[in-house]
Amino acid sequence: MRLDLRPLDPVRSIKAKLGLLVASSIVAGVLTTWIGFDYLGWRGRWSMAFAVAVGLVVTQVLAHGMTSPLRQMTSAAREMAAGRPATPVRTTSRDEVGELARAFTAMSRDLAKVDRQRRDLLANVAHELKTPVAALRAQLENLVDGVREPDGPALSEALDQTERLAALVEDLLDLARADAGVAPLRRSAVAVRSVADDVAHEVGIARPGRDVLVDVPEDLTADADPARLRQVLVNLVDNAARHATEGGRVDVRCRSDGAGGLVVEVTDDGPGIPRDQWDAVFERFEHGTTPEPAGAPAGRSGGGGTGLGLAIARWAVALHGGRIAVVPSPRGCRIRAELPAGPAAPSNGTAPNTPTRQETSRA
Template sequence: MRPLDPVRSIKAKLGVLVAVTVAVAAVLPLAGSRLGLDPLLTVPVTVAGALLLTQLLARGMTSPLREMTAAARTMATGDYSHRVTASSRDEVGELARAFNTMAADLEAVDRQRRDLVANVSHELRTPVTALRALLENLADGVVDPDPEQLRTALDQTERLSHLVSDLLDLSRVDAGLRALDAQPMEVRPFLEDAVREAALTGRPMHFAVAVEPSDLVVRADRARLHQLVANLLDNAARHSPAGGTVHVRAHSSEAGIVLEVSDEGPGIDPAERTAVFERFTTGTGAGQLDGGTGLGLAIARWVTDLHGGSIEVADTTTGCRIRACLPEHLPEGAPT
């Protein structure tokens, strides 16, 4: 029972508690006197009644504190599922609600940590297993060290290198690193350089760059922006059919500079368009066998957030189109 929950202040609750106790202590002796009861009996009954009522009201006031103590003990053992009843409106109720928020955040962090270990282990196991099998075959003389076998080993090594680079970027996100070396730069040469690097992967893919106006300039951190574009190009190339075309477009708008990368792949289900920017989320149809780690789009979102911009999966009739918007000016407080 928590009859004092509607009271919005702990001080008011204590006042009500004192007032009720005094009233009981005053009414019971008066009632006993009118009934002709012996005062030696009335006094202990009055004390017992006042203590019982005080215990009843005080127990409801302190029950969230007891629940928080019990929940904190379970959290110390790694169980973050317990929540506190936060129905009161006073300071204790506010504390209980803040405790529940903290418990939910800790539960989410713990779940992300477990998912990180599981997913990284899975991602590392695939190329390591392939490399081990290939090297064992080469060492045993089962296969000859021809260019094809060496290319397979190189591909798996590059996949490992790509995963380690993504994990390094992810650690920078978690560490809250926000240093920016923002400089004005021309968009077209920058995108053409990024496309040339993407073409070096050897995928049978065409890239088309369109910038409007052709002398469009953006003020951004070149290294960070390269992370954004490189991840978008890699994502588009992996999910496009062989011989397909990846379109890279940039134009100026009222919101700032808009960068779009679109492919001819299966696209992303509308229900998953927000989730694909979370870590280790690849979306329906984005398999693990093509080298995707599920970190590229999470890093792309980090870069746009760093510049005070936004990123989304835009509507399109075919394939997938990812749109990143960068403001004309960097957000206040961002170091340059």
């Protein structure tokens, strides 16, 4: 293991370090010259030569510690440019070089995280596409080979897989628009009860066996983008229905926040989400460990979700300048979205800490 001495790390200024380096070299040279003359009886030229050598050693030791972070960052940058993980950079220095080293370390960590998320996204999108494509291909091969008649059930199964592909592609397009910041926000007065009833009816057809109960005042209006509000409700309600128990229920409650904004709460009676995953479930393709609800069929595994629903809901809420989170609930899982009134702050449509990782069991 290579020795990495950094005696000047506690000093907070690079200028102070340079001053200490010069002063230390001078003091070391003067002391060496004095010892050579008075105690060792050396001639002047030998004492001066030895003093210069000692001064150079002191300078080398101190300067090596000062420039060590720069050399480590250079090495790490070369590793990153070659597509390899960055080598660790020691960040104990408290001066400007130390600040640079800490910023570099944070940047390399973020770049590694983004690269990992990109690879995870590609792998999981491929996985999500593979299942419906394989099922659709099998159905079509059976129809072409005459193994199965092109009757209603066969065509319905093929249509289901096609719709699943279309839903995944649409979700990916929505997130691409969010990342590109090209999704406009068109606010208007929205009749929330009408939107909620439509969403409940739509999800009830798609998820039979679950009761979707709407608790929204008839006269409630919200200052929001109608399409984005519907997007939030569809993803939250569909996610809740997918994880509710067989024969269970989903409660959709909307109310005013008293300042012209809207508060939406969607609650299911499923197994809930472990508290340490409350933030992760809004991330793209983030795997969760949520247990399956009682009575769920074997191999259900998330009910065929694309792993993007809650990420899209968070994006649509962030586009309004609002926030969304899992909140405590006496049963199942409760997700609350708050959409303030008025123009939202400039946003690219992504909420803070929006990562792109692996599929969550609740998105």
